[in-house]
Amino acid sequence: MPGPESLASPRFADLVPMLRAAGCVFAEDEAQLLLSEASSPAELFEWVERRVAGAPLECIVGWAEFCGLRIAVDPGVFVPRRRTELLVSEAAALMLEHIAPASSSAAVVDLCCGSGAVGVALASRVSLRELHSADIDSIAVECARRNVATVGGHVHRSDLYSALPARLKQRVQLIVVNAPYVPTRVLPTMPPEARIHEPPLSLDGGADGLNLHRRIIREAPEWLDPNGYLVIETSERQAAGTASLVAAAGLAPRIVHSEELDGTIVVGGPRGQ
Template sequence: MSPSPAHHTHSSLTFRLRSAGCVFAEEEAELLLAEAGSPAELERMTEQRIAGFPLEQVLGWAGFRGLRIAVDPGVFVPRRRTEYLVELGARFARPGSAVVDLCCGTGAVGAALAAEVPGIELHAADIDPAAVRCARRNVEPAGGQVHEGDLYAALPPSLRGRVDVLLVNAPYVPTTDIGTMPQEARLHEPLVALDGGSDGLVVQRRTVAEAPLWLAQGGRLLIETSVRQAPGTASLFEAAGLHPEVLHSEELDATVVLGFLPE
């Protein structure tokens, strides 16, 4: 018995993707076949992936904490390790809590937290107009608002002093390390979402310094960082008067610095 046409397509698609260097070629072939509405669309998507576009941008979505998060071309793709920010944020958020997803990209962190803690007052912000457009597709259906601008300047002044949970995935890759990142990130994601400046802490430094003005009494600041940079991130918290704790998830290979304003 000869294989079905679909089997032929999956086999040949897997071969093309593997030849292009896609490590998870078989799984990617399944996703592309499921998402494409026609042979022409499948071919277009396959060519994009082979050309090095991130799979999530080709599909138009990323899986994140069990959700399908819309991902537009040219927007930073949410990483699985960033699910740790949501996991930790859910420990402190309650219905009615004011939650901010800063440097939100697609808005995945805020949207996922809203799904896990219904009834939060959610705000997300990013400096990149493309990210803001994409985030609105994910955050507004979850009942949140998305703001465009540079860090806290994007937020409504009415939030000052009453943010209960401030979640931040600011860029933390040192400028000199950008060249070592995978090509799909370097070429197809915005540099503003990757480049953390000379020491990787430039955006974090600004974020942490101003956080006490926005946090409510007992509010928490959570920032994703790397194992290597966690001590530097923690020292920024101390300088701002926040008590830091470095937390790590082996499962997700994720590091977050958590801080709070002492009462």
């Protein structure tokens, strides 16, 4: 099969088999996107070569579709997954049903924000008084700043809560989190798009995948309003462990799973609600 550099003029019919041979499950969709986004045949050739080598499609074209939005994604930044749309939809529902009725707008913290996708998607659905997104990785922070600026939020380079404004303590209505939760031993089995091209610190959750969850959940009550909520993504297998950490922190846990999105989250809310 010819490589992309040997094609005189790139065509959909040429690209699909090359992408499929490289293991791209949605080769037709990817070929169409690459053709529509590339500004020249030379750029298209370069993009196809990178994709065949395993680079994430989103980092090649520079954006990812998430909750119907275009989120800028730079190389080396965690690519938002469709499963995380469950986190956004549940957080938006909590805002509309429990938080917004008691407050004209809300302060929200998005931890381990990566590209900032979760906070931006949430702000596109409900009114937020303040959005504070935080990540420890400098590359992710720069990417998130471009995205979060579109909704008027703030981005902090922060080890979890450490760089957040102290005035937010006991005043945050909602904490949303997509922290790393992949057990260290599982990392070598992940697809090359993640294993090679995304930073390990955005994936590695420690021996049982819950190292970051422990820290985040333990410190959450220090920042949450007494009637506030924590919503954290996990896996179906680890959900019980995440929920037990939420309960130990004094919050009422609830597990939510979506078969359609293959996503699982744990909600921690006020006791008695």
